[in-house]
Amino acid sequence: MKPWYPFRRSCKEVTALVIAREDRALSWQDRMGLRLHMALCSACPPFERQVLTLRNAMRQWRAYSENDETSR
Amino acid sequence: MSTADSSPFEHQLVEHRAYLMRFARLQLRNDAWAEDAVSETVLAALARPQAFGNRSQLKTWLVGILKHKIVDTLRHHSRQVTVGTGDEDEASDPLELMAFRGDGHFTEQPADWGDPEQDLRQRQFMAVLEACTEKLPPVQARLFLMREWLELSSEEICKELGLTATNLYVQLHRARLRLRECLDLNWFQNTRRP
Numbered sequence: 001m002k003p004w005y006p007f008r009r010s011c012k013e014v015t016a017l018v019i020a021r022e023d024r025a026l027s028w029q030d031r032m033g034l035r036l037h038m039a040l041c042s043a044c045p046p047f048e049r050q051v052l053t054l055r056n057a058m059r060q061w062r063a064y065s066e067n068d069e070t071s072r
Numbered sequence: 073m074s075t076a077d078s079s080p081f082e083h084q085l086v087e088h089r090a091y092l093m094r095f096a097r098l099q100l101r102n103d104a105w106a107e108d109a110v111s112e113t114v115l116a117a118l119a120r121p122q123a124f125g126n127r128s129q130l131k132t133w134l135v136g137i138l139k140h141k142i143v144d145t146l147r148h149h150s151r152q153v154t155v156g157t158g159d160e161d162e163a164s165d166p167l168e169l170m171a172f173r174g175d176g177h178f179t180e181q182p183a184d185w186g187d188p189e190q191d192l193r194q195r196q197f198m199a200v201l202e203a204c205t206e207k208l209p210p211v212q213a214r215l216f217l218m219r220e221w222l223e224l225s226s227e228e229i230c231k232e233l234g235l236t237a238t239n240l241y242v243q244l245h246r247a248r249l250r251l252r253e254c255l256d257l258n259w260f261q262n263t264r265r266p
Contacts, residue, residue, distance in 0.1 A: 010176025012167055016245070023219060023226050023244045024237075043178040050185050050252055057201055057255075058220045064198050065095055065221065066132045 009033040014044050018051050081121050085114050088131055092138050098202065099142055099217045101210040105149065109141040116141070139222055143232070146218065150233045156211050170249070185260045197259060204254035208247055215240060216247035 006029055009017070014037045017030050026034070038045055092113060096106035116137050117124070124133050146153050171179040205213060218224050224232070230240055 011178050012172045012176040015167060015170065019245050019248050020241060022248060023241060043181040046184050047178075047182040050182060050256070051248070053185050054248070054252060054255070057197070061198055061201055062221060062223070066135045067129075 007033040007036050009037045011037075011041060011044055014038070014041070015047055018044070018048050022051065022055065082118065084130060085117055085134070088134055089114065091131065092134060095135070095221070096138060096142060098205060099214065099221060100145060101213055102149075105145050109138060109145050112141045113138045143222060143224075146214070147232050153214055154211055154233055154235055154239075156209065167249070170253075183256060183260060185256075200255065200259045204251050204258065207254060208250055212243050212247035212250070215243045216251070219244060 009030075014034060017026060017034050020026065021034075038048065089110060092110045093106060096109045097103060100106045100109065113134060117134060124130065170182075173179050205217065208216060215229065218229050218232075219226070226237065226240055226244075229235065230237055
């Protein structure tokens with residue numbers, strides 16, 4: 001019988017989850033899988049930081065769209 | 073805008089028109105719709121000048137009106153808003169934009185973007201971000217900006233446009249990955265290696 005790892009996620013799956021989290025709530029299993037993977041992986045945390053940077057950037061861009069003082 | 077103080081309200085509105093058009097075009101990806109939305113915004117402002125008190129916040133007030141007009145426009149054209157023009161990457165898996173090995177591991181570690189807080193405050197960064205958003209296929213751009221500029225929830229977007237959640241998530245997923253890719257190429261790599 002194939003062993004079952006409910007919280008095991010590949011980098012590709014984790015990448016998809018990190019992106020999906022921007023637009024929808026993840027299941028608790030996915031949240032667990034994400035945390036577990038991030039603790040063990042060296043490639044995915046930089047990707048997650050990029051997505052968080054993008055989130056911040058969009059927030060700043062929104063503010064900029066409303067009160068950029070010097071119109072182009 | 074030193075002349076704005078003495079100019080009548082109408083002139084001040086005209087000064088902001090180009091700015092409003094820029095954001096309307098970016099969100100709607102249709103010049104005729106954008107023009108209508110901006111015209112309605114200016115008309116609404118003209119009809120109620122007393123609703124606006126502090127002149128320094130005129131732009132914020134106008135953008136607020138514009139956002140409402142744009143949601144109306146998107147709702148009105150909901151069928152066309154979600155139909156691609158053929159340049160959408162419907163068939164491919166968006167994660168193919170990133171390099172994974174067969175076992176689902178990264179072939180190349182994503183770049184460390186460093187601490188870009190300082191960069192993010194720069195006008196050039198906003199210009200690159202806008203250019204990257206402009207490069208998204210129209211449907212992806214509209215849905216992405218509905219989330220990020222109009223700040224609608226995924227549920228609200230599905231309701232306004234009659235989209236299924238799955239369809240919306242696929243499009244947003246593609247948009248976010250493309251934008252990440254574009255910024256990685258056009259901003260972060262350039263700033264690291266000038």
